Amino acid sequence: MEIYMVVALLLGMCAIATGFGFAILGGKFLESVARQPEMAPVLQTNMFILAGLLDAVPMIGVGISMYMLFAL
Template sequence: MIFIAVAIILAAAALGAAFGMSLLGSKLLETSARQPELAPALQTKFFIIAGLVEAIPIMGVGISLILIFVVA
């Protein structure tokens, strides 16, 4: 049962991060096309937020490892 829970956690984290990054990237391109003079500032903010979005799956991997090696 723990392995199924781990698989669900990892799948949800990966799908959520992929969906978040795709929305973030599309909004960056849309806004950069609309106002090109803001592109450098937006790109900086994009990379900061992208790092925060990618932190969520890393936390999911940590929780999964705890479930596998400590609980099981």
């Protein structure tokens, strides 16, 4: 029974952390583009690379939680 609570907590924390990360990333991107509009294409490329890396974090959490759920 404890393992189900741990898995649920792990998945919930991954989702919350990713939401905060995307919110901060998007806000800083908009601030940067508003400050220097000519840098928008470079900043957008960098933002998409960081968004992909940020999206990898919950996938690792899902993998760990599935391992805990089915292998332990």
